[in-house]
Amino acid sequence: MIPDSPRLIALLSGPDQKGLVSKVANWIYERDGNIIHADQHRDHEEGVFFQRVEWAIADSRSPREEADAFRDFGDSIGMRTKVAVNGAKPKVALFVSKADHCFHDLILRWKAGDFPCEIAVVVSNHQTLKSSAVHYGIPFHHVPVTKETKSDAEANQLALLKRYDIDLVIMARYMQVLSSIFLDTWGKPVINIHHSFLPAFAGAKPYHQAHKKGVKLIGATAHYATADLDQGPIIHQAVTQITHRNSVRDLIRKGRDLERLTLAQAVSWHLENRILVYENKTVVFD
Amino acid sequence: MIPDSPRLIALLSGPDQKGLVSKVANWIYERDGNIIHADQHRDHEEGVFFQRVEWAIADSRSPREEADAFRDFGDSIGMRTKVAVNGAKPKVALFVSKADHCFHDLILRWKAGDFPCEIAVVVSNHQTLKSSAVHYGIPFHHVPVTKETKSDAEANQLALLKRYDIDLVIMARYMQVLSSIFLDTWGKPVINIHHSFLPAFAGAKPYHQAHKKGVKLIGATAHYATADLDQGPIIHQAVTQITHRNSVRDLIRKGRDLERLTLAQAVSWHLENRILVYENKTVVFD
C-alpha cells in the first residue's frame, strides 16, 4: 500500500445482482488501484445493494479522470454512483438564526481540523451572530425573512449558495422552514437538526410539553431536510436522561448539548462520504 | 444510628407550605426516630411539595403503630401520605402472555434477592409459561381472554388478585389491554412496559415500521397503566442504538433487552417506595 497515493471514495446503490462486489473490486484492481476500505449492505426486502469503497489509485493516474471513469463504470452496471476525491473540500453554508450553540460548535470543530470542508459563508435571518462570524473570518450575510418576503428571501439565499459555490447547507438551528421550491431548486443536500421526544409532541414549546408530561428522556435527531418538515431521512439520533429534578431550563440546556453532538456527528459522516439515502432512509457506513 | 432498628418509609405529597420539612423532621425526632434518608422536591409551577423520608424508629415502638401515627400526622398537615414498613413484602401478580423475557428476568431477579416482594401468582391468557412458573414454584392461573369473554375474564382476574391478596400487578408483556373498569375496581398500581420510538409509530408491527423508517434508536418505556392506553405516568425510559445493519429481528431482540432492564428498574423503584405520582407524571427518588 502506498499511503500517500490519492484516494477516491465511491458510493454506489442500485438493484441487487450477482457479482457486484466482484465487478467493482476487479475494476479497481485492473487499473492498479488498491482498496483501502470497502463496506457493503443489502436491503433484502427492497432488493437494493449499497457499497462504499475507498481506494488508492495508481500514481500514474489522475484522480479526476479516474473518478469520471468510475462513474461511467457505475452507470454501465446499473448503479447510482457518486465519487469523491479524498482531500477535496466541499463548500459549506451555515444557515443560522439567533441560537449559537451549533454555530460555534461546528466552526470550532472545523478549525480543529475535524471536518474536511470549507465553511464558506454564514447566512442568517438575524444579525445576532454577525460579529462572531466576522471574528472567525467567515463571510456573513443577513437575509431577513418575513411571511411576505419569504420567496424573495429564498431567492437571495439561492443566489448566495450559487455565488459561494456551495455543496452542502447545514441548518444550524435555523428557525425557518425551507420551502419545497427552495429545496427543489437547490437540489443538493441540506442537513437539519431537531429535538426528539418519547412520546412526540406537536406544536410550540416542546420542552415545556415534555416537562409537563414528565418524560425521562429527551433526544435530538439529525436528518436531511425534505419538503416534508422534519420527516426527511434520519442520519443520527441521540438521547439523554431526565429526572423530575430537571427544570424546563435544564431540559433546554441538555437539549443544546444533544443538538451540538448529534449535528456534528451527522455532518462528519456526510463529509466523509459515509451516507447513502434511499426510500427516505439512510445507510451510514460508519 | 442503630442499623437494625425497624425502619419506616413515607411518601408525602400535597400543597406546598412553609416549614413542611421542619414539621416532618420534628415529628420523627420527637418520637426518638432517626432519619436515614430524606429527599424533597417542589414543583414550583404546580405549587406541590413531595417528600420521601426513611427513618429508624425507636426500639420501644411498634412499626405498625408508628406507621399509623405518621399517616394521621400527614393528614393533619394536609399531605397525601403513604407509609411502608421496611422489610414488609408486598404481594405481586405477574400478568403474562407468551413472551417470556420479562417473566424470567423478573423472577430471577426476585430469586436473587433484588426485589423486596413476594411474587405470589402468575396469571396468563395462554398456557405457554405454565411449566416454567411451576418450576419456579409459583402458582399459575390460566385465564383465557376473547373479545366475548373479556369482562368475565377480568372478573376472574380480579378474584385471583383478591384471593392472593395482591398489592401490585406487573404486566410483563401481557398482550391484553386492561379495561378502565378493571383498573378502577382493582384500584391499586399496575406497572406496564412498552416499546418506544422516535418518531412514534401507531398501529401494528411497530418494529417493522421502525425498520422501514430507518430509525437510529429504539426504546422502551415503563409506566403505570391507566385507562388511557400507554399514556399513564412514565416511570423509566431507556434506548439503544440501531444501524442499517440491524434486521427487524435484531430490533426485536434489542427491544427485548431494553424491556427487561427498563421494567426491572421500574419495579425496583416501586418496591422501594421511591415513586410518587401526580398530574399524570412521576417523581422518582432514586
Add this chain to the structure above:
Amino acid sequence: MIPDSPRLIALLSGPDQKGLVSKVANWIYERDGNIIHADQHRDHEEGVFFQRVEWAIADSRSPREEADAFRDFGDSIGMRTKVAVNGAKPKVALFVSKADHCFHDLILRWKAGDFPCEIAVVVSNHQTLKSSAVHYGIPFHHVPVTKETKSDAEANQLALLKRYDIDLVIMARYMQVLSSIFLDTWGKPVINIHHSFLPAFAGAKPYHQAHKKGVKLIGATAHYATADLDQGPIIHQAVTQITHRNSVRDLIRKGRDLERLTLAQAVSWHLENRILVYENKTVVFD
C-alpha cells in the same frame, strides 16, 4: 439472490497485499456464489488485512466441499482462513461456579433462539446450579477444584470437553483461573467476563474498593481467556453510572446486569463468526 441457499461465512487475515478483495470476490463469483455481506479492515500500522465475507453458494454445490475449497484458496493467497457453514451449531460448554446470573441469561437467550449453537454441557466446581441445569435439560458435571487437585480437575474438564465434542468454552462467572496448560491443551476459544473499573483495582473485593474510591462508573469486559489472566483480547466493554447513593450491594447488582449483557453480546458475535483476533486484540465485524 436465493435466500434459502446454504451460506458460508469466512474470516480471513494476513499480510496486506494488493487485490485481495478482488481475488476473494472473484473466487466466489466464479463458483456461482453470491456475496451477501462483506466487510474489510486494514491495520495500516501492522500491515494486516482482515475480511469477513458471507455468501450463498450455488445450489449444485456441497457446503462442506465449498468450505474446504475456500480454505485451500485462502492458503494459496497467504491468508489465515476460517470457514463456517451457516446453520452449523457449534457445541458450547458453560463453566460456572455459584453465581447464576450469566448462567440463566445465556441459557434463556439460547432457548429464545438468539444463539446459533448447542449448549451441550454445564461444568461446575460446585453443585449449586445442578438442579437448574437439569431443569433446562442440559447435562451437568461437578468437577471440584482445590489447590491440590487442580491439575487432575483440569484433566477431567478436558476429558469432558472432548467427550461432548465442544467448540467453545464460556466462563459464565467461573471463579477459577484456567491454567496455561489447560488453555494450550484445549486449543480452542474460551470467552470470559470480568468487571472493570476506572481506575483499575487489584486484589480482592473490587466492588468494595470502587465504592471506597468513590468511582462514578463501573464496567464489565468480555474477552478471550489467555494464560495472562484477564489480559486476553477484549471483545466488548460496557459501563454504567454510579452515584454516592449506591451502596456496595447496588454496585454488585449493577455489575451483574453489565456482566450479563456484555457476555451475551460477546458470545453472540463469536457465534456469528464476527470476531478476528490478532496481536492480542480483536476486530469485531458487527
Add this chain to the structure above:
Amino acid sequence: MIPDSPRLIALLSGPDQKGLVSKVANWIYERDGNIIHADQHRDHEEGVFFQRVEWAIADSRSPREEADAFRDFGDSIGMRTKVAVNGAKPKVALFVSKADHCFHDLILRWKAGDFPCEIAVVVSNHQTLKSSAVHYGIPFHHVPVTKETKSDAEANQLALLKRYDIDLVIMARYMQVLSSIFLDTWGKPVINIHHSFLPAFAGAKPYHQAHKKGVKLIGATAHYATADLDQGPIIHQAVTQITHRNSVRDLIRKGRDLERLTLAQAVSWHLENRILVYENKTVVFD
C-alpha cells in the same frame, strides 16, 4: 413561597448524630426561611452525615448576615459548613496550554448563561490562545513554565490568582502538573480533567496505547486536583464506545468531546454548590 427572595445554599458534613435534619430544618423555619431543596446522605460505614440545603430567606433579612449566622449554627452542631448566597458569582481562572477544546467550550457555556460565575482570567504557559481570550474579552496572562522556572512560574500564578480574587481554578487541558506547594498555598479548589481507560495505561501517548491494546471504550474523568497526580476526588466520569475502525486520531477526537462534556458537568455542579468532598471522594447532590 416567594420565588424572588434571596436564597442561601449550605453544604454541611460531619459526624452523624440523631436529629440533624430536624435541627437544620428548625433553624431555618424559626428564622422565617423556606426550604426549597434539601438532600441528605449518610455514609454508614464512615458514620458521616452530608446535607445540601437551599432556602429562601425572609425578606427582612440580609443574605450575608444569614449566611454568617448559619455558619455559626453549623459550628455549634459540629458540622463543617459552607454557605453560598444564590446569585453570588465566584471568580474563575482558566489554566490552559495549547489545546483549545475545553477552553472554548467553558467560555461559550458561560456566555450562554449556563455557569453562575465570572471567568476573570486566562493563564497559560503558551501564547496560543491569547487572541481568542482577547476576543472573548477575558484578560490573558502568559506564564511560561520550564523545569528550572517552575517555582517562579507558580509564584507568578499565585500572584495572579490573588490579584483577580479567584475562587476556583479550572485546568482546561493545562498540561503542567501543579506542585503540592502551589496547591497548599492556594488552598482553594482546582478542577482537572483527564482521559481514562479500561484497563488503565501509564506513561506517554495513552491514546496510542489504548489503540494498540484494542480497547472498546475510552473515558474521561473530572476530579479535584490534589498533590497526588490524577488521584484526587472524582467528580464525574463518562465513556464512549470505540471499534477497530477507529484510528488513533478518532480516539483523540472522541476523547476531546468526552473531556469537554465531562469537565463542563463537573464545573456546573461545583458552581451550583452541589459537591461535598470527604475521604478523597465526593458526594454530588445532582
